[in-house]
Amino acid sequence: MVKVYSTPVCPYCKLAKEFLLQHNVRFEEVDVSKDEAALREMVEKTGQLGVPVIDIDGTAIVGFNRKKLTELLDITPDSN
Amino acid sequence: MDDVVVIGGSAAGTAAGIYLARRNIEFRVISIDFGGEVLLSGDIQNWPGIPETNGMELTEKFREHLAYYKVAPELDVAVTGIKKNPEGRFIIEAFKNGESVSYDAKAVIIATGSHPRELHVPGEKEFRGKGLSYCTVCDGPLFGKKTVVTIGGGDAASESGIMLNDIAEKAYVITKNPYMKGDPSLISRLHACLKVTLITNGMTKRILGNQFVTGVEYEDVVTKEIKTIEAQGVFVHIGMIPNSGFVPPGVERNQYGEIVVDKNCETSVKGIFAAGDVTDTRFKQIGIAVGQGITAALAAVTYVNKLGA
Numbered sequence: 001m002v003k004v005y006s007t008p009v010c011p012y013c014k015l016a017k018e019f020l021l022q023h024n025v026r027f028e029e030v031d032v033s034k035d036e037a038a039l040r041e042m043v044e045k046t047g048q049l050g051v052p053v054i055d056i057d058g059t060a061i062v063g064f065n066r067k068k069l070t071e072l073l074d075i076t077p078d079s080n
Numbered sequence: 081m082d083d084v085v086v087i088g089g090s091a092a093g094t095a096a097g098i099y100l101a102r103r104n105i106e107f108r109v110i111s112i113d114f115g116g117e118v119l120l121s122g123d124i125q126n127w128p129g130i131p132e133t134n135g136m137e138l139t140e141k142f143r144e145h146l147a148y149y150k151v152a153p154e155l156d157v158a159v160t161g162i163k164k165n166p167e168g169r170f171i172i173e174a175f176k177n178g179e180s181v182s183y184d185a186k187a188v189i190i191a192t193g194s195h196p197r198e199l200h201v202p203g204e205k206e207f208r209g210k211g212l213s214y215c216t217v218c219d220g221p222l223f224g225k226k227t228v229v230t231i232g233g234g235d236a237a238s239e240s241g242i243m244l245n246d247i248a249e250k251a252y253v254i255t256k257n258p259y260m261k262g263d264p265s266l267i268s269r270l271h272a273c274l275k276v277t278l279i280t281n282g283m284t285k286r287i288l289g290n291q292f293v294t295g296v297e298y299e300d301v302v303t304k305e306i307k308t309i310e311a312q313g314v315f316v317h318i319g320m321i322p323n324s325g326f327v328p329p330g331v332e333r334n335q336y337g338e339i340v341v342d343k344n345c346e347t348s349v350k351g352i353f354a355a356g357d358v359t360d361t362r363f364k365q366i367g368i369a370v371g372q373g374i375t376a377a378l379a380a381v382t383y384v385n386k387l388g389a
């Protein structure tokens with residue numbers, strides 16, 4: 001399961017979500033600027049306060065990191 | 081081999097890409113990311129033709145405009161050096177997705193922008209990502225009902241304070257200067273923010289915290305008194321550093337590391353051009369970066385055509 005912790009105005013959250021959509025990865029999205037329980041959960045998982053966090057089957061990636069997402073989701077890297 | 085390689089995928093790199101696409105030459109745009117600091121800009125109200133936009137929207141427009149000309153920037157490319165080979169062409173060495181790659185070009189346009197300057201005070205590294213951030217647009221919304229501090233005295237600090245006024249319970253803006261500098265309209269808006277307290281003559285000394293940020297210690301530079309603000313979030317906006325570390329020593333840079341360019345965006349090395357915030361242009365603005373990107377592209381085309389003549 002893929003879960004994205006994000007806020008509405010965060011540019012890298014948008015990039016991360018676009019990346020997942022482009023590669024047909026289904027994900028659940030939580031807005032941690034409004035959902036305090038989700039924010040606590042994100043902090044507990046990562047020990048930090050920064051978005052986006054992408055949780056892939058229990059492994060949390062902090063920030064938009066194409067390389068790590070590509071590896072963990074077993075996506076074929078972009079040819080460009 | 082390309083005629084021109086553009087390094088950088090934000091305002092200057094996009095403008096260069098658009099203009100090169102309209103010429104009959106081989107080129108590519110390589111970059112670590114797309115949008116750079118423009119993407120993180122928040123509200124933008126001085127881009128001609130669009131009274132109100134933001135960094136995300138404008139970046140998307142840049143991407144669409146390049147796509148219109150069938151230009152797809154190569155991303156995740158971190159340039160490590162530029163060398164000249166015996167034939168006089170430039171070899172650009174880089175890592176792409178962690179693997180060594182190189183590009184071969186007759187001319188190079190450096191449009192790599194800049195990155196946030198750090199405070200270099202105790203606690204800064206320790207609490208980075210733990211309440212301390214260099215991007216209010218990214219992490220500001222996490223601090224609803226919290227007290228936050230923006231450190232800085234220019235436009236980015238004003239914008240940060242204005243944004244946090246709408247989010248936080250209480251916000252402070254601390255500048256070491258006697259007053260805020262930069263765009264007067266932004267400064268007026270900052271002064272009108274009811275939740276923001278502006279602290280002038282305040283030199284940040286330490287970021288305080290345990291597991292996460294708990295406050296900021298600063299010195300009143302007039303009275304020499306050390307004061308503390310309790311806060312859960314700290315946003316650092318104290319200026320930018322040019323991304324010019326990979327630039328070869330032959331290319332002249334000023335004391336700030338900015339690449340010195342002439343009015344045609346030529347550097348001290350023939351065939352290497354530079355544009356945007358990585359240069360020594362006085363005003364760092366998206367519009368100016370675009371203008372320099374165009375200038376660099378046209379000058380590079382002229383250079384390449386002369387080589388072939």
